[in-house]
Amino acid sequence: MPGATNGVFEMPKTTYINAQEGIKSWLLTGDHKRIAILYLISISIFFALGGIFAALIRIELLTPGPDLEAEMYNRAFTAHGIVMVFMFLIPAIPAVLGNFLLPIMIGARDLAFPKVNLLSWYLYMIGGLLTLSAMLMGGVDTGWTFYTPYSTSYSQSYVFLTGLGIFIMGFSSITTGLNFVITTHKMRAPGMTWSRLPLFVWSQYATSLVMLLGTPVIAITVVLLAAERVFGVGVFNPNLGGDPVLFQHLFWFYSHPAVYIMVLPAMGVISELIAAFSRRRVFGYSFVAFSSLAIAIFGFLVWGHHLFVSGQSAYAGIIFSLLSFIVAIPSAVKVFNWTTTLYKGSISYETPMLYALAFIGLFAIGGLTGLFCAALGLDVHITDTYFIIAHFHYVMVGATVIAYLGGIHYWWPKMTGRTYPEFWGKLSAMLIYVGFNLTFFPQFILGYLGMPRRYHVYPPEYQVLNVLSTAGASVLAIGFMMPVFYLLWSLKFGPVAGPNPWGAKGLEWETASPPPTLNFDATPIVTEEAYAYDAEAEESAYQAALQQAKHAK
Numbered sequence: 001m002p003g004a005t006n007g008v009f010e011m012p013k014t015t016y017i018n019a020q021e022g023i024k025s026w027l028l029t030g031d032h033k034r035i036a037i038l039y040l041i042s043i044s045i046f047f048a049l050g051g052i053f054a055a056l057i058r059i060e061l062l063t064p065g066p067d068l069e070a071e072m073y074n075r076a077f078t079a080h081g082i083v084m085v086f087m088f089l090i091p092a093i094p095a096v097l098g099n100f101l102l103p104i105m106i107g108a109r110d111l112a113f114p115k116v117n118l119l120s121w122y123l124y125m126i127g128g129l130l131t132l133s134a135m136l137m138g139g140v141d142t143g144w145t146f147y148t149p150y151s152t153s154y155s156q157s158y159v160f161l162t163g164l165g166i167f168i169m170g171f172s173s174i175t176t177g178l179n180f181v182i183t184t185h186k187m188r189a190p191g192m193t194w195s196r197l198p199l200f201v202w203s204q205y206a207t208s209l210v211m212l213l214g215t216p217v218i219a220i221t222v223v224l225l226a227a228e229r230v231f232g233v234g235v236f237n238p239n240l241g242g243d244p245v246l247f248q249h250l251f252w253f254y255s256h257p258a259v260y261i262m263v264l265p266a267m268g269v270i271s272e273l274i275a276a277f278s279r280r281r282v283f284g285y286s287f288v289a290f291s292s293l294a295i296a297i298f299g300f301l302v303w304g305h306h307l308f309v310s311g312q313s314a315y316a317g318i319i320f321s322l323l324s325f326i327v328a329i330p331s332a333v334k335v336f337n338w339t340t341t342l343y344k345g346s347i348s349y350e351t352p353m354l355y356a357l358a359f360i361g362l363f364a365i366g367g368l369t370g371l372f373c374a375a376l377g378l379d380v381h382i383t384d385t386y387f388i389i390a391h392f393h394y395v396m397v398g399a400t401v402i403a404y405l406g407g408i409h410y411w412w413p414k415m416t417g418r419t420y421p422e423f424w425g426k427l428s429a430m431l432i433y434v435g436f437n438l439t440f441f442p443q444f445i446l447g448y449l450g451m452p453r454r455y456h457v458y459p460p461e462y463q464v465l466n467v468l469s470t471a472g473a474s475v476l477a478i479g480f481m482m483p484v485f486y487l488l489w490s491l492k493f494g495p496v497a498g499p500n501p502w503g504a505k506g507l508e509w510e511t512a513s514p515p516p517t518l519n520f521d522a523t524p525i526v527t528e529e530a531y532a533y534d535a536e537a538e539e540s541a542y543q544a545a546l547q548q549a550k551h552a553k
């Protein structure tokens with residue numbers, strides 16, 4: 001609302017939101033900020049849908065006996081996995097926060113190819129709606145991993161249509177990656193050198209490389225799957241002369257790097273939050289920046305740790321085990337650097353910071369249990385159990401979703417021009433933290449005790465832990481729903497934020513909230529390092545000393 005005021009700040013008159021009016025101006029926009037909002041809306045809807053499938057799973061597992069039919073259960077967990085991975089986790093941070101912030105953070109007016117950016121949203125929607133229509137027609141029962149030959153020769157479900165949807169969404173990921181890489185190379189403002197880039201931009205850059213190099217592999221894998229399923233071309237089915245393990249290699253050659261597509265942007269968000277709320281430059285900036293690239297590169301060398309029990313050679317197993325330990329090092333470097341940044345920082349505990357601190361703890365658990373899985377001998381016992389489920393939920397929810405929400409809360413005032421009520425923000429962050437741990441920690445124990453994944457019935461001795469998990473999921477669901485209400489409320493009633501409500505560093509805080517269509521009134525010229533909080537603190541200490549000296553005279 002132009003002209004609205006909270007007594008301190010006024011809403012800017014023209015912003016990217018009201019620059020043009022009507023639905024059409026949104027659906028045909030080239031503005032990266034508007035496209036980010038389109039993604040935000042669609043991704044939130046898909047997240048809710050994935051949540052409904054999760055609820056079905058947790059309700060089934062509340063009791064040892066069957067509630068749903070086995071067939072139905074298979075379709076529910078498959079739908080949950082596909083929606084959450086391909087329609088939420090992979091696009092979430094890059095497409096919403098990356099789209100909105102990357103150009104602003106480097107001082108550019110937009111991405112390099114605004115129309116391609118819009119195209120990538122359409123590809124995402126077309127692919128997503130195809131996948132969704134397959135679900136409405138009856139869904140898929142293969143699991144999100146589509147293992148062959150079941151998926152190509154036996155499954156009676158909508159594998160092809162779902163695969164087509166994922167194939168198309170893949171191109172959305174590729175075009176976004178391309179846009180980000182070129183924008184980061186070509187469109188930085190004067191003075192915005194590589195060593196001054198915010199760490200969020202570095203992480204988006206590394207993620208984009210993985211998107212560009214990895215996604216074509218999943219695309220071709222889906223094509224091969226379709227060729228075998230539809231035309232009977234023997235690629236994966238041994239009866240037709242194919243090799244089923246080949247599918248696992250191809251699938252994980254993409255899908256392991258894909259877990260870094262999900263977590264690298266999250267790490268980028270956390271670097272921003274930790275710096276802003278401890279008022280310090282991120283410790284070891286260049287280590288944090290380069291560890292993103294290291295993760296992107298090493299992430300391509302460890303896919304075989306998903307094949308430890310597939311019959312791959314023992315030597316391959318040993319090497320993949322070793323390499324998997326190595327890929328954890330750059331992640332550990334980041335955790336070390338964030339923790340060190342907190343040391344002697346002047347920390348404040350606003351909502352986004354609660355998410356950042358939650359991230360550090362939960363990602364540590366997720367990453368360390370990754371090492372359990374990476375240990376060849378141990379993984380033979382825990383593979384395909386609830387231990388794996390717990391591991392990857394700690395990283396995908398505990399890290400990625402938490403960072404996404406932290407980022408949404410941090411940049412919400414920038415995106416909308418208004419602030420939300422801190423009390424509700426903090427309360428929901430805490431409910432999410434408690435609910436999340438209650439849901440997923442018991443699953444480590446269940447898996448260690450031998451409960452396999454993907455079954456709809458289980459022996460009664462597993463029930464107590466499953467009840468805890470379902471109870472936790474209910475708390476988690478409430479925590480996730482709360483922001484929908486208070487964020488929507490804030491759009492109309494929230495106090496006007498002003499350009500820099502957190503007093504944070506970074507070009508995005510130097511322009512209006514919400515920003516104008518071209519982001520800045522004049523191209524910014526960058527003269528300082530990223531997160532120059534220390535310089536500011538030194539300057540004010542110097543000024544204070546000067547004042548004192550004057551008084552002493």
Ligand code: HEM
Pocket residue numbers: 145259260262263305306324325327328331366367368369370371373374375379382383384388391392395396400
């Ligand atoms: C710290 C480094 C990590 C290591 C060493 C690691 C290791 C592993 C290993 C060895 C497995 C296979 C276990 C099995 O199936 O028997 C696994 C599964 C998995 N991990 Fe991780 N992981 C790490 C980080 C992550 C991250 C950051 C994510 C996601 C953001 C992730 C997501 C997954 C998923 C989705 C699966 C299981 C997929 C499935 O079978 O459905 N991991 N991890």
Ligand SMILES: [Cu+2]
Pocket residue numbers: 255256259302303305306
């Ligand atoms: Cu992996």
